[in-house]
Amino acid sequence: MMIEQTSIPEVLLITNKKFGDNRGWFSEVFRLSEFEKAIGGQYKFVQINESFSMHNILRGIHYQNPHPQGKLVRVVSGEVFDVAVDLRKNSPTFKQWVGVTLSAQNGQQLWVPPGFGHGFFVTGEHAHFVYACTDYYAPQTEHCIAYDDPELDIKWPIILGKMPLVSEKDRKGKAFNDAVLFE
Numbered sequence: 001m002m003i004e005q006t007s008i009p010e011v012l013l014i015t016n017k018k019f020g021d022n023r024g025w026f027s028e029v030f031r032l033s034e035f036e037k038a039i040g041g042q043y044k045f046v047q048i049n050e051s052f053s054m055h056n057i058l059r060g061i062h063y064q065n066p067h068p069q070g071k072l073v074r075v076v077s078g079e080v081f082d083v084a085v086d087l088r089k090n091s092p093t094f095k096q097w098v099g100v101t102l103s104a105q106n107g108q109q110l111w112v113p114p115g116f117g118h119g120f121f122v123t124g125e126h127a128h129f130v131y132a133c134t135d136y137y138a139p140q141t142e143h144c145i146a147y148d149d150p151e152l153d154i155k156w157p158i159i160l161g162k163m164p165l166v167s168e169k170d171r172k173g174k175a176f177n178d179a180v181l182f183e
Helices: 032-039
Strands: 002-005 012-015 018-021 024-027 047-054 058-064 071-086 097-103 108-112 116-133 142-144
Touching: 002 032, 012 032, 032 108, 058 071, 097 108, 097 116
Parallel strands: none
Antiparallel strands: 002 012, 012 108, 018 024, 047 116, 058 116, 058 142, 071 097, 071 108, 071 116
């Protein structure tokens, strides 16, 4: 595993090495000792989720407060533009976001720490998305910020004139200035 800091140091991009030959390939997707060394602490993953979305689907910006979830996200088939937004009021990177392309081809993962919002836009034909969470899903504490909030100004790779498909929940996402943030 190669682990790199992004422009927000707590958000990490993890690239897994693939070892293969004409029969196929093998990749070590997660190694706890390397992960804990990179993040400078310990997290316990308690839930693993997966989703499947078609092209032009946008999900997010989602988070839980209280009961924030850290998420280790990866795409096992297809491609997404994945975004993490710092929602911690006292952070030097508050309100900043990181966006990376995750795909089955590049084999990269993104560590989205607790205190961050998360969303993704399907740039490929589809995306089969898998992520491990550090806390259980708690729908009563879930929040959603509008993906197109001008305060965040996320540069989604949306095709000009083609609106992304979003769920009813995401369509009703709050303005950033009205969001429940982390102290």
